[in-house]
Amino acid sequence: MALTAVPYGWSTLTPLPLAALLLWACTPTAPRAVAARLFWSLTAFFSIHLLFLPLSFAQLFGVVGALLFPALFVLEGTFYALLGLLVARLTPGFLGRVWGLAFGWVILEWLRHLGPFAFPWGTLGYTLLPTPLIQVADLGGVLLASLLVTSMAAALASLARREARPLALVLPVWGLALAYGLTRPEPSPPTHRALLVQGNLNPLDKVAGTADPLPVYARLSGAAAGTVAVWPETAISDRDLGRLPDQPLLIGVARPAQNRVEAWDGGLVGAYDKRRRVPFAEHFPLRAPLAPLYGWVFRALGVPDLTGLLPGRLDRPLTLGGVVYGAYVCYESVFPEIARGLVRKGAGVLVNVSNDGWFNAGNGVAQHFALGRVRAIETRRYLLRAGNIGVTAVIDPRGRVTQALPIRREGALQARFAVEEGQTWYVRLGDWPVGVLALGLLGLVFARRGVKRTPG
Structure with a gap:
């Protein structure tokens, strides 16, 4: 099976x-x-x-x-x-x-x-x-x-x-x-464009603070100045926000105890907080009483002493250039109620920023991508996906992949999509x-x- x-x-x-x-x-x-x-x-x-x-x-x-x-x-x-x-x-x-x-x-x-x-x-x-x-x-x-x-x-x-x-x-x-x-x-023919950026960076380097990802993403985004560029989950940290390129952006940002998608257009326009946190990676049950056990595991893994993320509070769609984007983060793509809720609040296109750079063996990247494609069908929305190592792609409202970048390779995808309206029975019920x-x-x-x- x-x-x-x-x-x-x-x-x-x-x-x-x-x-x-x-x-x-x-x-x-x-x-x-x-x-x-x-x-x-x-x-x-x-x-x-x-x-x-x-x-x-x-x-x-x-x-x-x-x-x-x-x-x-x-x-x-x-x-x-x-x-x-x-x-x-x-x-x-x-x-x-x-x-x-x-x-x-x-x-x-x-x-x-x-x-x-x-x-x-x-x-x-x-x-x-x-x-x-x-x-x-x-x-x-x-x-x-x-x-x-x-x-x-x-x-x-x-x-x-x-x-x-x-x-x-x-x-x-x-x-x-x-x-x-x-x-x-058939879905509406594409009428809009966005640039989906794939940095192909080692996530451990970012955790250790030895990487400087901003120059990579800024260089890749320069190919479409004026077009909304979508950067993956935790593409940069909040320390990098003062050096952003001058163009509309949807960015995965790692803030203290928050995993966010932020909309920028000459300044911060809006933000969405990740609400579905990964168990034992982004939230740690009984963190205080089990601190010695967690500490031993973190030392054995060679990672810093993690405390997890705070529960997300910002859950509204983000608007740039008149388009309402329903943006959500990585793991949330396997939870239908996340995309459904954003469409109910007015999103005309879905955006999933992700970082599957932790999956370097087996078919985890392909599995995660396949599961997330069904959100486009449930809501009948185009889905723009920007992943650190991939899969970076456009999925149409019938769940078909219309454009994609090769995985584990740096690149930028000139994505074409349409803004859809209406609500499916699933979105309603x-x-x-x-x-x-x-x-x-x-x-x-x-x-x-x-x-x-x-x-x-």
């Missing part, structure tokens, strides 16, 4: 291994056996899917960097094991367990988007990105796509037990979703309709738990 996840072009095949997983996990009679099979399966899934994390941090920080992540993989496996235990206890029959897991899986993904420790990597809806099916995201977000995936997997698992009726119901739904995706109108639908369907499964039993 990990090998059919994003960013692979064949990721739409995910219902096949997921069906095999559901078939295998739901076969035992004992609920604890169901939970155990889900625990080991999903721990393995996240270990493979997120392998870029220990590989990249081992390159940057040595063995200690790699040892930070197994606990994350086990934690994710535990979430799915608890889901399996709940479903297996409430639905003794095989088919009830399969469908309970299919609907419960979407609810769990919804929960994994919420709270200060949210980490929604592995959301199954993204696997539909290579197909027109992903266009349903403007109706119910990526979770609606997840419901399509898990329902198809459950139908295939049911078919393996010679129960064809679920597949007969799911196939028409997939057909309707495909027809919807194929008939979406968010995740609640799909969440409530999944809860209702799960409730129906539990209500029918004694109606039909299949020997296991």
